[in-house]
Amino acid sequence: MKKLILILLPLSFLTLACSPAQSDTNVISTAPTEKAQNKQDSTATVNLVSPDPQTEIPMGEAQMILEVVDSNGEPVKVESLDVSAMMPMDGMSDMMGKVEVTPAEEPGRFKATTYFGMQGTWNVVASVKDPQYQANQEFSFEVK
Numbered sequence: 093m094k095k096l097i098l099i100l101l102p103l104s105f106l107t108l109a110c111s112p113a114q115s116d117t118n119v120i121s122t123a124p125t126e127k128a129q130n131k132q133d134s135t136a137t138v139n140l141v142s143p144d145p146q147t148e149i150p151m152g153e154a155q156m157i158l159e160v161v162d163s164n165g166e167p168v169k170v171e172s173l174d175v176s177a178m179m180p181m182d183g184m185s186d187m188m189g190k191v192e193v194t195p196a197e198e199p200g201r202f203k204a205t206t207y208f209g210m211q212g213t214w215n216v217v218a219s220v221k222d223p224q225y226q227a228n229q230e231f232s233f234e235v236k
């Protein structure tokens with residue numbers, strides 16, 4: 093029985109490693125993506141409404157207001173916004189901050205609450221998750 097498991101385990105790793113490389117599935121999966129990109133107004137931008145990144149951001153809890161706008165600068169209501177906060181650390185893996193995102197009252201706006209637990213540069217990345225709009229924006233904050 094033990095021998096059987098030892099043989100099966102490496103085999104299953106092999107199948108996992110091989111499956112993404114299959115060319116047939118790649119061809120099929122690119123077709124819908126091309127169609128989606130042909131839709132008009134698919135590119136959006138995420139703007140930071142507050143806080144002003146030039147001002148001093150104190151260590152601790154921080155609230156950001158982010159706004160998604162289309163190519164004409166008009167706010168767009170998107171399905172959701174993914175926000176991550178991380179601090180690159182020398183000789184260590186990045187420090188991640190937990191971010192809680194909630195839709196704000198105004199269309200296209202989101203409230204993102206995080207905790208800057210250390211002084212220094214924090215990078216915040218906001219990604220739009222929506223079937224029509226795509227946007228990925230990075231902001232950096234100097235936390236004092």
Ligand SMILES: [Cu+2]
Pocket residue numbers: 179180181187210
């Ligand atoms: Cu740190």
